[in-house]
Amino acid sequence: MSKTPSVPKKKVSAKKPVAKAAQLLRGFKDILPGEQHYWEFISKTVESFYKGYGFAKIDPPILEESALFVRSIGKQTDIVEKEMFTFVDQGQGTVVMRPEATASIARAYINHGMVNQPQPVKLFYFGPMFRRERPQSGRQRQFHQFGFEILGDQNPVIDAQIIAITSNFFKEIGLDQISIQVNSIGTVESRKIYIQELTSYYRSKRKMLCEDCKKRLTKNPLRLLDCKNPACQFVRNDAPQIVDWLDDDSKNHFMKVVDYLDELDISYVLNPFLVRGLDYYTKTVFEVWPKEIKEGSQSALGGGGRYDGLIELLGGRPTPAVGVAIGVERVISQLRTNEINVPKKETADVFLAQIGDQAKVKALSLFEQLRKEKVDIVENLAKDSLKSQLELANKLKVKYALILGQKEVMDGTILVRDMESGVQEVIDFNKTAQELKKKLANGNGR
């Protein structure tokens, strides 16, 4: 059957063609103006912390060669196996968007000869990290971490200090309902022995384990310890504990860390089942969890530990180090669920309205002048009608509106309108700043 081609099946809109709406990449988020106060609050707090504790800020790049993370985090880990944004840089080599920062810090320590600085070197960072995971609560593909790293000393007091900084940070921002879980996973050597012991125990109970744990048995035995399955947890009760397999040095080290924490009056929970997912950890490990039990899953707000072998592994001199990383998005969502009041920027004090071309020109420079005088002022010079400008002023909840029109320009005056009472006053244009300041000072003094 042939149809006349003159009748289109679907009528194409005669109007302008509509482009497909641009969309965010999966797992990526805009941090919108309405939530910036949380970010500012955290940045400010964290800034006072790193300065107060004598850390220097460092901003490593977001892109690093992939070998850095494969070597440091470990080839067998999920992060490296399936969660890295990896791509080939024009045939020059494989690069990745950093999934964490500690490896970069260690790399920087080596690259810039920081061994030659007084030890330990204390570094702070804050920035975006990337992991190609399935998005979920508390989990995005781009998220932010900040962290404190102390490189170049193996004294247990430093471990305690890192934990103390972490604890104090959470206290400072008002999240006191947290639990800091602490454990020691010893040196690489002692851990190897322990893992053998652990796997042989679990192998004997193999048929009681869940499917995931059967896989863990070969792939990631330490993870057997924190399986959520009740049957597996039952098996865990009689499992060998890592503390019993620590070498003397690690054991002493851990005892001292705990002593220091007690001395500092930091509350913590000893968790013999705590292991961490990254290969580079040695001795002390810890995680920060929300305290109250919610339905559904929860995620750690932060975590860290000692990584005495990392710098050597990356080609530096043997250098002990400790650090912590805290997840900003997770902290913010915890602030929200705990309904913690976070300072939000108040609205401006004054709105500058103008009517007419001449007034608009004058308003332009008046605004500049007032801004320099530190008057908290806003405007919408693009609008023409006074009505819509006052509407805006009302919505912005300013205390005063300045009104500058043709008449005022001629007289060298300006109107000050009290937005609450509606009372208006004519003042000398040249005294605008000082008059406003006087009024605002009075208002605040009440």
Place this chain on the structure above:
RNA sequence: GUGGCCUUGGUGAAACGGUUAUCACGCGAGUUUGUGGCACUCGCAUUACGGGUUCGAUUCCCGUAGGCCACCCCA
């Protein structure tokens, strides 16, 4: 990577397979032109995208993309 639920304007919602796709908030322009908070008028959606079934799809089916959630794992 595996699994579940989901997707209607900027936001929150409504619409037995048949409405010019409804409502509220919001945004913009006005209500005779220099005065906000009230009211009114008007405007603001190819129902995520692409296919299929049907005379007819916002509604049913499939695919893609995104969202939320859980597992794995992690901040």
